[in-house]
Amino acid sequence: MSGSLLLQSVILGVLLGGLYALLAAGLTLYFGIMRVVMIAHSAFLILAAYLAWWFNRETGIDPLVSLIVTVPLFFVAGLLTQRLLVSRLKPLTLTMMSVLLTFAVALVIEGGLGFIFSGTQRRIPLPYASESLNFFGAQVPVVKLIAFGLAALSLALLFVVLKYTRFGQALRATIQHPEAARLVGINTERVAGYGFGLGLATAAIGGTALSLDATIYPSLHWHWIGPLMAIIVVGGLGSIPGAAIAALVLGVAQSLLQLPLGSTWAQTVFYVALFLTLMFRPQGFFGGRLAQRF
Amino acid sequence: MITETVVIPPSAPVRPTWSRWVSVALLLVGAALVLAFPSIAPNPYILSAGVVILNYAVLSTGWNFMGGFTGYISLGHAAYFGLGAYGTALAIKYLALPSFVAWIVASLLVAIIAIPIGIAALRVRGASFVIVSIAFVLIMLLVFQGWREVTGGSDGLNVPRPFPDLLRPEHHRVFYYLFAALLALALVVWWIIDRSKFGTALKSIREDEDKAQSLGVPTTRYKLIAYVLSAVFVALGGGLYALWFGDLDPIFQFSILIGSYMVLMALLGGVRNLFGPLLGAVVVGLALEYFKLEFGETQFHLVATGLLLGIVVLFMPDGIIPAVKGLFTRSSSQASIREVTAAELLDQNRARSAKQESRTPDASGEETS
Numbered sequence: 065m066s067g068s069l070l071l072q073s074v075i076l077g078v079l080l081g082g083l084y085a086l087l088a089a090g091l092t093l094y095f096g097i098m099r100v101v102m103i104a105h106s107a108f109l110i111l112a113a114y115l116a117w118w119f120n121r122e123t124g125i126d127p128l129v130s131l132i133v134t135v136p137l138f139f140v141a142g143l144l145t146q147r148l149l150v151s152r153l154k155p156l157t158l159t160m161m162s163v164l165l166t167f168a169v170a171l172v173i174e175g176g177l178g179f180i181f182s183g184t185q186r187r188i189p190l191p192y193a194s195e196s197l198n199f200f201g202a203q204v205p206v207v208k209l210i211a212f213g214l215a216a217l218s219l220a221l222l223f224v225v226l227k228y229t230r231f232g233q234a235l236r237a238t239i240q241h242p243e244a245a246r247l248v249g250i251n252t253e254r255v256a257g258y259g260f261g262l263g264l265a266t267a268a269i270g271g272t273a274l275s276l277d278a279t280i281y282p283s284l285h286w287h288w289i290g291p292l293m294a295i296i297v298v299g300g301l302g303s304i305p306g307a308a309i310a311a312l313v314l315g316v317a318q319s320l321l322q323l324p325l326g327s328t329w330a331q332t333v334f335y336v337a338l339f340l341t342l343m344f345r346p347q348g349f350f351g352g353r354l355a356q357r358f
Numbered sequence: 359m360i361t362e363t364v365v366i367p368p369s370a371p372v373r374p375t376w377s378r379w380v381s382v383a384l385l386l387v388g389a390a391l392v393l394a395f396p397s398i399a400p401n402p403y404i405l406s407a408g409v410v411i412l413n414y415a416v417l418s419t420g421w422n423f424m425g426g427f428t429g430y431i432s433l434g435h436a437a438y439f440g441l442g443a444y445g446t447a448l449a450i451k452y453l454a455l456p457s458f459v460a461w462i463v464a465s466l467l468v469a470i471i472a473i474p475i476g477i478a479a480l481r482v483r484g485a486s487f488v489i490v491s492i493a494f495v496l497i498m499l500l501v502f503q504g505w506r507e508v509t510g511g512s513d514g515l516n517v518p519r520p521f522p523d524l525l526r527p528e529h530h531r532v533f534y535y536l537f538a539a540l541l542a543l544a545l546v547v548w549w550i551i552d553r554s555k556f557g558t559a560l561k562s563i564r565e566d567e568d569k570a571q572s573l574g575v576p577t578t579r580y581k582l583i584a585y586v587l588s589a590v591f592v593a594l595g596g597g598l599y600a601l602w603f604g605d606l607d608p609i610f611q612f613s614i615l616i617g618s619y620m621v622l623m624a625l626l627g628g629v630r631n632l633f634g635p636l637l638g639a640v641v642v643g644l645a646l647e648y649f650k651l652e653f654g655e656t657q658f659h660l661v662a663t664g665l666l667l668g669i670v671v672l673f674m675p676d677g678i679i680p681a682v683k684g685l686f687t688r689s690s691s692q693a694s695i696r697e698v699t700a701a702e703l704l705d706q707n708r709a710r711s712a713k714q715e716s717r718t719p720d721a722s723g724e725e726t727s
Contacts, residue, residue: 101485103492152672159485160431164625165671167433167618171664178657282657286614290496293489301486328504335497339478342490346481 068201073319075204079212081315083270086215087288088295088307089222090266096239096302097252097259100150100162106288107170108138108264112271113280114177120188127188127275128214134268142264145169146257170285177282185279193277211273218269219308222262226304235259239302287331291318294334298341299350306350310337396534402527409530411643412537413599417616418623418635419544420591424584425621426548426629427557429564430480433617434491435592437498440611441468442593443600444502444509447517457520461597465590472589476582483567492614499612514607517600533602540598541636544591549632560584592620615663619646622667628677637678642666 087109094102115134116127149169153161195206226232237245238255246252274280295314299306314334321330341348392412399405421435445464449455455463479490502509509515521529551557562570563577571577600606610616619642620635627638645666649659674681 095485099485101489149668149672154675157675160429160488161671161675163433163485163488164431164621165668168664168666168668168671171615171618171660171667175657175660175662175664179661183657286496290493294493297486297489326504328500332497332500335493335500338490338493342478342481342486346486 069323070320071200072202072204073323074316075199075202076208077316077319078312079204079208079315080319081312082212082215082219083273084291084295084311084315085308086219086222086266087270088292088299088311089219089304090263090270091292091296092299092302092304092307093259093263093266095296096304097235098146098150098162098256099159100166101159101293102166102263103163103289104145104166104169104173105263105267106285106292107173108141108267109271109274109288110280110282110285111173111177112138112268113275113278113284114181114186114271116272116275117186117188117280118181126190127272128210131269131272134272135265138264138268139261142261143257145264146260150260151253151256170289174282174285181282183281183283185281187279188275190276205277207277211276214269214273218266222266223304225262231255231258291331291334294338297348298337300348303348303350306348310349392538396531402530405527405530405534407643407647409534409537409602410647411639412534412541413595413602414619414623414643415636415639416537416541416544416595416598417592418620418627418639419541419548420588420595421620422624422629422635423548423551423588423591425588425624426634427551427560427564428581428584430483430487430581430585431621432491432588433488433614433621434493434495435588435620436611436613436615436617437491437495438468438472438589438592439596439599439616440495440498440502440608441471442596443606443611444515445593446597446600447515447606448508450518451515457518457601461594461601464597465593468593469586469590472586473582476585476589480578480581480585491617495612495614495617499608502608502612509608512608514605517604517606519604520601529602533598536598537595537602540594545632545636547587547591552632556580556583615660618663618667622663622670625675625677626666626670628679628681631677631679634677634679641678 087105091102091105094100094105112134116130119125119130119133120127149165150162153165190207192206196203197206197209198204226236234245234250234255235258237248237250238252238259242252245255278284291314295310296307298314299308299310314337317333317337318330321333395408396405399408417435417439421432424435425431442464445467446457446461449460449464450457453460453463475494479487479494482490503511505511506513519529521532524532551560559570559575559580562573562575563581567577596611623638623642624635625638626634626641627636628634642663645662646659649662653659670677
């Protein structure tokens with residue numbers, strides 16, 4: 065393998081890892097605040113990608129502009145999902161049933177997309193789709209750079225919100241100890257709703273970023289949910305930094321393995337990492353004991 | 359949220375004898391209907407739908423060895439369905455084994471594969487377990503799609519028919535009875551475990567794993583046994599499906615959808631009941647066949663499945679059978695230990711004492727019959 069090719073793989077891996085990190089952060093939010101495993105996260109991702117594609121087809125304007133509509137829309141959708149569906153589950157079996165419930169939501173979204181847009185593969189015809197930059201001999205497509213920039217910016221924004229706003233403080237308090245948070249007067253139900261909204265907003269951003277250079281079809285979300293789930297387990301359920309680091313490492317590993325093994329086999333790296341984690345460190349690399357129990 | 363767990367010991371059964379007779383009669387009528395179905399079925403298509411539904415019933419009953427007894431919900435049991443099917447096909451193709459020998463050999467191999475998988479997956483509980491089960495079926499899909507030289511990849515794999523001389527309707531009829539026999543076996547084994555000490559231990563894991571462990575239940579070993587047993591029955595269903603259908607395709611064999619059907623069927627019928635998954639398979643199976651017939655190529659059946667699963671999870675997580683039983687017997691199921699919140703217990707006690715008071719005329723001051 066030549067040096068520039070290796071460099072290219074690493075760069076592409078980091079760019080992909082950035083997208084994984086943003087999406088895994090969303091999953092971590094739901095789990096951290098509510099012990100909810102949100103299988104439909106990647107289905108919403110594909111839904112956002114479809115909306116971006118549809119917006120571009122109808123108006124011809126750059127799909128990134130659709131974010132103005134999809135981000136608030138998805139935020140509200142997250143609020144509603146939490147209020148109308150998730151909050152109805154009984155606390156004792158919440159985590160387990162949340163998997164099934166959000167799985168059901170994913171099926172409805174996948175089926176709905178197939179019903180409306182058919183199973184045909186779609187791609188946005190962007191004028192800058194084939195442009196790429198040259199980094200020391202490594203070819204890096206511009207669309208992937210834009211996608212990464214968008215993901216990194218959103219992740220940074222999410223970080224700032226969680227770290228420095230009052231809402232972020234309430235949210236982190238709820239993650240650390242829901243009962244104590246309630247005792248000091250935090251409305252944890254409302255926090256949960258907003259957390260869900262934030263999570264789905266990340267899915268909207270991720271989906272739009274994805275739509276720039278991916279061929280999309282309704283069942284694509286299964287290709288995303290597996291790696292994302294593996295990432296949050298490896299990183300330690302509930303830990304956002306853990307998820308981000310695992311996302312970058314595994315993204316680069318996947319990209320590096322693509323050359324010798326091909327893209328199908330390279331994906332197995334997530335599952336190998338998942339099984340190794342379970343065998344040797346079931347709580348993940350950054351999670352506490354909590355991860356093992358839920 | 360403060361929920362105190364109170365364990366109520368199973369109270370003495372107050373079943374009137376007629377209810378037992380009704381159960382036996384229902385069982386006999388049901389069995390007779392199942393056995394007579396091929397003779398009643400108006401055409402081979404309906405008969406083949408019957409085979410599909412029996413296959414679903416085998417899968418969801420097999421799933422229920424794990425899900426029902428231990429409460430560990432696996433969305434990835436389709437992996438064992440696919441492994442059973444592909445194992446059977448590959449054993450015929452490469453080892454030149456007779457069809458039904460290949461079927462047994464493949465299912466035993468699946469049992470061996472399920473041991474390390476089970477050890478890894480059962481190290482975590484709840485959501486992590488579900489995630490791992492999903493990951494397992496996805497990795498199997500990758501392997502069987504990627505390993506083209508052996509499995510044929512996405513082009514699929516032809517399975518030689520065990521009875522090449524049979525015409526199509528006869529072929530369906532033979533497999534209908536084979537599936538019925540396999541289902542009967544699964545039901546009998548589940549019934550035996552349900553009444554055994556082993557079964558009680560598994561249920562104690564379902565109710566409170568930590569307490570069960572502290573009371574000396576070898577939880578790890580028991581969970582693993584249940585897991586492997588469950589995998590084997592699902593694999594047997596898969597292998598029989600391969601022999602019946604004759605054509606395998608990784609996308610279908612290793613699909614999360616098949617795994618979700620198993621969960622949906624078992625939950626819908628009731629995971630704590632012997633016939634719950636079977637009832638669920640009949641309801642969901644009929645619905646699925648209808649949707650496929652009616653909506654064909656559109657993806658509407660996914661929407662329907664999703665809505666059904668959502669409704670079951672939100673409104674009847676205990677399933678149809680307990681709900682129907684609840685209509686006839688006032689007290690809730692006494693089959694096993696169940697968890698009650700302190701508030702619920704208080705309500706129950708109040709209701710009970712109120713009832714007792716109204717029975718004694720002195721206390722209430724009224725005459726009651």
